Amino acid sequence: MQLKENIRQYIAQNILFSDDGFGYDDDASFLEQAIIDSVGFMELVAFVQKEYGIEVKPQELVRDNFDSVNRIARYIASKQSPGGTAG
Amino acid sequence: MTVSPRLQMNLAETILSAGDDAAIAVFYRDSALTYRELRQRVARLAGALLARGHRKGDRIGLCSENSPFFVVAYLATIRAGLVTVPFQTDLSRDAFEKIVSDAGIKEMFVSKRFDSQLRPWVENAGVTLLAESLEPLPDSGALPMPEINPAQDLAALMFTSGSTGAPKGVMVSHRNIACNTRDIISYMGLTAKDRVMVVLPFHYCFGISLLHTHLMAGASVVLNNGFKLFPEEVLQEMQQRECTGIAGVPSTYQLLLRKSRFRDLKFPALRWFQQAGGKLPNPHIAEILAAFPQVEYFLMYGQTEATARLSYLPPARLGDKLGSIGQGLPCTRLEVLKANGSPVIPGSNETGEIVAAGDNITLGYWNDPAETAKFFKNGKLHTGDIARVDDDGFIYIVERERELIKSGGNRVSAKEVEDVIAELPEVVEVAVLGAPHDLLGEAIKAFLMVVPDAKITPVAVEAHCRKRLASFKAPEEILFLKNMPHNGSGKISKTKLRELVANGTSREKSLSPLPIVEVEKCLAQ
Numbered sequence: 001m002q003l004k005e006n007i008r009q010y011i012a013q014n015i016l017f018s019d020d021g022f023g024y025d026d027d028a029s030f031l032e033q034a035i036i037d038s039v040g041f042m043e044l045v046a047f048v049q050k051e052y053g054i055e056v057k058p059q060e061l062v063r064d065n066f067d068s069v070n071r072i073a074r075y076i077a078s079k080q081s082p083g084g085t086a087g
Numbered sequence: 088m089t090v091s092p093r094l095q096m097n098l099a100e101t102i103l104s105a106g107d108d109a110a111i112a113v114f115y116r117d118s119a120l121t122y123r124e125l126r127q128r129v130a131r132l133a134g135a136l137l138a139r140g141h142r143k144g145d146r147i148g149l150c151s152e153n154s155p156f157f158v159v160a161y162l163a164t165i166r167a168g169l170v171t172v173p174f175q176t177d178l179s180r181d182a183f184e185k186i187v188s189d190a191g192i193k194e195m196f197v198s199k200r201f202d203s204q205l206r207p208w209v210e211n212a213g214v215t216l217l218a219e220s221l222e223p224l225p226d227s228g229a230l231p232m233p234e235i236n237p238a239q240d241l242a243a244l245m246f247t248s249g250s251t252g253a254p255k256g257v258m259v260s261h262r263n264i265a266c267n268t269r270d271i272i273s274y275m276g277l278t279a280k281d282r283v284m285v286v287l288p289f290h291y292c293f294g295i296s297l298l299h300t301h302l303m304a305g306a307s308v309v310l311n312n313g314f315k316l317f318p319e320e321v322l323q324e325m326q327q328r329e330c331t332g333i334a335g336v337p338s339t340y341q342l343l344l345r346k347s348r349f350r351d352l353k354f355p356a357l358r359w360f361q362q363a364g365g366k367l368p369n370p371h372i373a374e375i376l377a378a379f380p381q382v383e384y385f386l387m388y389g390q391t392e393a394t395a396r397l398s399y400l401p402p403a404r405l406g407d408k409l410g411s412i413g414q415g416l417p418c419t420r421l422e423v424l425k426a427n428g429s430p431v432i433p434g435s436n437e438t439g440e441i442v443a444a445g446d447n448i449t450l451g452y453w454n455d456p457a458e459t460a461k462f463f464k465n466g467k468l469h470t471g472d473i474a475r476v477d478d479d480g481f482i483y484i485v486e487r488e489r490e491l492i493k494s495g496g497n498r499v500s501a502k503e504v505e506d507v508i509a510e511l512p513e514v515v516e517v518a519v520l521g522a523p524h525d526l527l528g529e530a531i532k533a534f535l536m537v538v539p540d541a542k543i544t545p546v547a548v549e550a551h552c553r554k555r556l557a558s559f560k561a562p563e564e565i566l567f568l569k570n571m572p573h574n575g576s577g578k579i580s581k582t583k584l585r586e587l588v589a590n591g592t593s594r595e596k597s598l599s600p601l602p603i604v605e606v607e608k609c610l611a612q
Contacts, residue, residue, distance in 0.1 A: 032200055038315055038570070061317060062319060063313055066317070
């Protein structure tokens with residue numbers, strides 16, 4: 001799925017500075033596996049907003065929406081669906 | 088001297104005796120653990136530990152995020168007369184193996200989350216891993232719990248996070264914790280109605296003090312380990328669970344103030360803030376007080392070597408004593424002594440070392456008589472913190488001894504410079520330290536993390552310092568970091584910053600910040 005691939009690629013290139021791709025499961029918790037720190041996380045949120053034209057509300061910055069590639073993809077899809085909301 | 092019968096009890100028994108059977112002791116995610124269930128699980132696991140052949144005083148490791156599993160394993164170890172050794176969860180393999188070997192650990196509780204990472208380390212060290220999935224272990228049935236001598240017998244070995252040196256195991260007795268916990272409950276006025284949001288790790292003395300105090304008061308703890316990335320979620324849970332308090336180190340409050348909606352939300356049940364673990368700059372305290380005028384702010388001071396807490400500043404005195412660490416706890420006597428051993432004169436400019444005595448002063452460092460002799464003298468703890476005392480007996484820390492910068496023949500307080508830089512609204516966190524310098528002895532270097540998209544420059548920070556400080560106190564170099572390095576307790580790690588300087592990444596030219604990525608790479612090494 002292109003959406004997940006885009007997210008993986010963004011994290012790998014801009015947050016992890018990895019030459020070998022993302023390297024984790026799509027379900028891997030950013031928090032529990034210490035994959036990204038708080039600064040990287042803010043960059044990721046900014047990327048989601050800009051790339052997908054989504055306004056992320058502060059109250060939506062919770063684990064359910066942002067703590068794995070799968071969760072972010074689900075969140076973006078729900079925001080893009082007509083009348084969609086998340087969190 | 089008469090000793091209260093409760094003081095003679097096993098600490099875990101004391102802590103667990105207050106809560107009503109049906110009251111909630113621990114909230115964690117969607118689960119709620121009642122006191123009845125907690126008591127049962129602790130008793131069963133304590134029996135199982137003894138059935139595995141452990142004898143009073145054996146050390147049992149514990150590596151887990153804050154969770155009901157941590158709480159049960161921690162209290163069961165103590166209940167069985169054994170000594171719990173909580174591990175920082177982000178230790179390097181070397182540090183991990185050193186603690187296992189120093190403490191003589193043969194068995195260790197490891198939560199599911201750390202199982203795959205730690206299993207090879209644990210097995211390589213010849214230690215048996217007690218997995219989260221094994222709880223409850225089979226109970227022995229009726230093995231008697233060992234008798235405890237609360238003044239002598241250890242409940243925990245707390246390895247300090249080593250923000251100023253190598254980790255050392257602090258020997259904490261049953262009585263140390265019981266005494267310190269009662270003092271904290273008393274000055275905070277904690278009751279069974281209290282409910283604290285816990286974001287600090289339990290392997291840190293301030294974090295675990297929240298568990299001790301709330302359980303002993305029959306109150307509740309709410310555990311949320313998501314604060315680092317999801318402060319917003321913590322705030323939502325505080326509202327939902329109607330938390331009466333939250334406790335944090337300076338960076339906790341700085342993150343709340345600068346990177347969450349903390350100030351804009353309403354917390355009708357909130358009654359108090361607890362802050363310890365270093366000094367939150369005064370401008371930040373003022374912001375919190377302005378945003379939450381109805382909430383009491385408890386500013387506190389402590390050390391692992393004193394179980395957790397040594398002093399507090401009553402909220403009512405924040406107005407006239409801001410900057411003070413307050414006075415000693417009811418059971419803790421604090422003195423400020425000059426080099427010749429005599430107390431400083433209150434109200435004068437004399438400074439001396441804070442020396443503490445009382446039942447919360449721990450028994451010293453595990454297997455380290457030399458370090459113990461340096462800091463524990465005749466049962467008194469020499470804190471290494473330098474302070475003065477005002478006319479009313481309130482203590483003001485002038486400097487942590489190791490943080491005085493000797494620059495160009497002047498002695499400069501890192502804290503004073505940090506306070507001035509923190510006045511700038513763009514600054515999230517700041518750390519100032521002295522780096523070796525050929526001419527000056529030490530050069531003052533300031534490390535800052537600022538809010539995203541801030542327009543402020545190092546030159547502007549320098550101009551502010553020059554305006555507010557004597558010129559010899561202004562930093563020689565100002566570096567903007569993308570992220571501030573923290574130790575396992577959430578405090579800024581000056582050790583890592585010193586490594587950064589020592590690794591030669593710092594530039595000769597003043598005020599020219601390193602490319603952020605370069606700094607990050609260096610911190611990761």
